[in-house]
Amino acid sequence: MFNDFVAERGRLYQAGFHREVSFAETSRRVLIEAKAPGGARPYLAEVSSAMLQQSVRDAEAGYRNFFASLSGTRKGPRIGRPRLKSKHQHTHRMRFARNAGFKVEDQSHQGHGFLTLPKIGRLPLVLSRPLPSAPSSVTVTAHADGTYEVSFVVEVEPRKALEPAHAAAGVDVGITSLAAVAYEDGTSHKIVNPRHLKARERKLARAQRKLSRCQKGSKNRQKTRTQVAKQHRKVRQARLDHHHKQARALVDNTHAIGLEELNVAGMIRNHRLAKALSDTGMSQFLRLIREKAEETGRTVVTVDQWFPSSQLCSECGCSGGKKGLGIRQWSCSCCGAVLDRDINAAVNVMIAAGLAEIENACGGSVRPAPVLAEPMKQEPAEQTPTLLGAV
Numbered sequence: 166m167f168n169d170f171v172a173e174r175g176r177l178y179q180a181g182f183h184r185e186v187s188f189a190e191t192s193r194r195v196l197i198e199a200k201a202p203g204g205a206r207p208y209l210a211e212v213s214s215a216m217l218q219q220s221v222r223d224a225e226a227g228y229r230n231f232f233a234s235l236s237g238t239r240k241g242p243r244i245g246r247p248r249l250k251s252k253h254q255h256t257h258r259m260r261f262a263r264n265a266g267f268k269v270e271d272q273s274h275q276g277h278g279f280l281t282l283p284k285i286g287r288l289p290l291v292l293s294r295p296l297p298s299a300p301s302s303v304t305v306t307a308h309a310d311g312t313y314e315v316s317f318v319v320e321v322e323p324r325k326a327l328e329p330a331h332a333a334a335g336v337d338v339g340i341t342s343l344a345a346v347a348y349e350d351g352t353s354h355k356i357v358n359p360r361h362l363k364a365r366e367r368k369l370a371r372a373q374r375k376l377s378r379c380q381k382g383s384k385n386r387q388k389t390r391t392q393v394a395k396q397h398r399k400v401r402q403a404r405l406d407h408h409h410k411q412a413r414a415l416v417d418n419t420h421a422i423g424l425e426e427l428n429v430a431g432m433i434r435n436h437r438l439a440k441a442l443s444d445t446g447m448s449q450f451l452r453l454i455r456e457k458a459e460e461t462g463r464t465v466v467t468v469d470q471w472f473p474s475s476q477l478c479s480e481c482g483c484s485g486g487k488k489g490l491g492i493r494q495w496s497c498s499c500c501g502a503v504l505d506r507d508i509n510a511a512v513n514v515m516i517a518a519g520l521a522e523i524e525n526a527c528g529g530s531v532r533p534a535p536v537l538a539e540p541m542k543q544e545p546a547e548q549t550p551t552l553l554g555a556v
């Protein structure tokens with residue numbers, strides 16, 4: 166149905182019609198035509214109509230955004246016309262709104278339950294955590310490796326917050342560690358990626374290399390592709406779990422958090438696997454911090470993405486100039502402070518967010534104490550980056 170809508174609007178667009186024909190008109194037309202007994206796909210009469218309408222609405226939203234982008238009412242980079250979805254796309258997604266009439270049964274406390282979908286039936290389900298309230302919509306995703314994932318949209322009551330230990334923090338997300346965190350009292354720490362996650366990433370990279378050696382169109386390639394998809398999903402899940410826990414700990418611990426805005430548009434163009442993984446990781450981690458901060462009633466201050474957090478000395482404000490990614494620590498030529506690259510950047514984010522001068526519990530104004538670099542352990546050489554396959 167998504168495709169019917171996109172194709173019909175495409176024909177109208179080529180013929181010079183933009184907004185002259187309403188979306189509602191197109192939606193009605195494709196729904197009637199597809200389901201008609203002599204129509205294109207009479208079997209659709211068997212499919213729940215709420216689901217078909219959802220599909221058409223998704224296509225409609227794509228077109229609305231496209232027109233808004235054309236006329237400039239939508240900010241951000243230009244977006245293109247919605248494209249036809251391929252049958253061979255590697256994941257398939259179906260969304261059911263509340264009025265579609267789905268039902269969730271959470272039967273045991275081990276997370277086992279059932280999901281009943283209109284015209285599909287009652288399906289067994291494992292919940293990763295208990296649902297806090299009745300979901301307003303459900304999305305079913307079929308992965309390339311043959312597994313299914315179900316996600317719910319749920320309203321959440323604000324969490325009862327503990328009294329945090331810190332008034333303020335600055336966060337610098339990075340590549341060697343997930344993030345460096347500096348607090349208003351001069352303490353700081355780095356959030357590292359756990360060993361098991363690194364092991365999974367190496368496994369994924371191995372599977373990717375194997376895939377690139379497989380003959381195009383061969384049976385073996387198909388099998389390897391499924392393996393890559395499976396490893397990819399495992400990495401994603403392990404990473405998400407780690408980020409949830411770390412973001413929760415940070416938010417529980419801190420009143421006000423300074424974050425950098427990430428240049429997401431620039432990242433999407435990056436196709437190196439190692440880089441792509443760390444990029445998606447960084448924006449995911451920042452998103453989770455924001456979400457949890459909002460849930461918990463904490464303050465988040467965002468610093469402009471062009472703020473040179475890694476170039477300034479957090480001690481005296483001197484600019485140390487641009488530094489390559491290989492430089493993990495440097496000393497300031499103005500004041501002589503020896504600075505850890507990531508911790509220094511985190512302190513700068515906190516200062517730029519206006520959080521460094523916050524009154525502490527004793528009533529005094531605080532300046533972060535000197536940030537001294539810790540001796541760095543030499544990391545083993547990174548895997549050669551491989552191209553990110555179509556997973």
Ligand SMILES: [Zn+2]
Nearest residue numbers: 331332348350
């Ligand atoms: Zn503190």
Ligand SMILES: [Zn+2]
Nearest residue numbers: 478481497500
């Ligand atoms: Zn300095």
